[in-house]
Amino acid sequence: xxxxxxxxxxxxxxxxxxIEEQPNGLVIPKASLLEVAVFLKxxxxxxxxxxxxxxxxxDKMELVYLLYSTPNxxxxxxxxFVALDDLTVETVxxxxxxxxxxxxxxxxxxxIKFLNHPDLRRIMNPDNWTDFPLRKDFKMExxxxxxxxxxxxx
Amino acid sequence: xxINETIPGSHIIETFPGxxxxxxxxxxxxxxxxGSSLWPLTFGLSCCAIEMMATGASHFDIDRLGSGVFxxxxxxxxxxxxxxxxxxxxxxxxxxxxxQMPEPKYVIAMGNCAIGGGLFYYDSYSVVKGVEKLGVPxxxxxxxxxxxxxxxxxxxxKLQEKIKNAKQRVLPKDKE
Numbered sequence: 001x002x003x004x005x006x007x008x009x010x011x012x013x014x015x016x017x018x019i020e021e022q023p024n025g026l027v028i029p030k031a032s033l034l035e036v037a038v039f040l041k042x043x044x045x046x047x048x049x050x051x052x053x054x055x056x057x058x059d060k061m062e063l064v065y066l067l068y069s070t071p072n073x074x075x076x077x078x079x080x081f082v083a084l085d086d087l088t089v090e091t092v093x094x095x096x097x098x099x100x101x102x103x104x105x106x107x108x109x110x111x112i113k114f115l116n117h118p119d120l121r122r123i124m125n126p127d128n129w130t131d132f133p134l135r136k137d138f139k140m141e142x143x144x145x146x147x148x149x150x151x152x153x154x
Numbered sequence: 155x156x157i158n159e160t161i162p163g164s165h166i167i168e169t170f171p172g173x174x175x176x177x178x179x180x181x182x183x184x185x186x187x188x189g190s191s192l193w194p195l196t197f198g199l200s201c202c203a204i205e206m207m208a209t210g211a212s213h214f215d216i217d218r219l220g221s222g223v224f225x226x227x228x229x230x231x232x233x234x235x236x237x238x239x240x241x242x243x244x245x246x247x248x249x250x251x252x253x254q255m256p257e258p259k260y261v262i263a264m265g266n267c268a269i270g271g272g273l274f275y276y277d278s279y280s281v282v283k284g285v286e287k288l289g290v291p292x293x294x295x296x297x298x299x300x301x302x303x304x305x306x307x308x309x310x311x312k313l314q315e316k317i318k319n320a321k322q323r324v325l326p327k328d329k330e
């Protein structure tokens with residue numbers, strides 16, 4: 001199956017989601033995440049979820065899943081947006097076991113809560129921390145920001 | 155005297171004619187023994203540990219200085235070589251290991267990360283900016299990123315010198 005066929009199939013099933021060509025990406029509403037994920041896994045055999053991460057866009061959080069389809073040799077970026085006042089999203093760890101720890105990492109660094117996750121604890125940072133280090137507004141005692149470089153100006 | 159020079163530590167021993175009786179100051183002998191048998195803790199945290207392993211291997215041979223006996227338990231160690239980046243989560247563990255070591259104990263901070271954060275000084279939420287921030291007293295700093303094995307050997311020799319020239323070491327509990 002070619003990339004274009006994959007996208008065509010997705011487009012036929014979910015007509016209202018937007019597709020980014022570069023990188024091979026799908027931007028989906030948060031509510032339909034699980035539905036799309038099940039479709040991608042079962043119909044187009046995206047059987048490998050090798051990265052879950054997030055991007056702090058200041059006004060919202062962008063959640064990114066990197067999926068790989070071994071039979072089609074095709075990588076797909078699945079994106080969804082989470083509002084800052086409701087940082088919850090449905091877990092996909094039931095579909096991809098690898099997403100279990102990846103979601104824990106995303107929770108650890110960005111504070112996005114994954115609903116129905118089997119074991120949502122901090123994975124790397126100390127358990128008694130209450131804030132999330134990769135957010136833009138992160139502040140901490142002893143945290144020294146890099147001084148702004150003047151750069152290569154004229 | 156020609157024979158004496160080949161015996162380690164002979165400079166602190168006085169031999170009576172005949173060689174059956176020797177005299178030495180007990181403190182000098184103790185210091186010499188301490189400096190010549192610094193058993194390090196097997197405690198490598200990151201890339202500096204690779205250099206520490208290389209120092210322990212035959213090419214550089216840390217055993218020449220009597221400190222090649224890397225121990226797995228802090229209770230059998232005299233020297234803690236903090237080789238690498240100390241993360242916040244590792245900090246508690248490091249302090250616990252230091253406290254478990256029996257006196258006299260020495261600490262070498264090896265590499266820029268252990269000295270003051272190194273590469274991770276700016277923009278880092280997870281790295282301790284130098285082991286002294288944890289309250290672990292450091293006897294000797296070996297700079298480099300990472301230091302070469304020769305640097306570590308030089309550091310150990312400097313530590314031996316420090317032990318040899320030390321006045322009566324004050325234990326932390328005597329200070330209080």
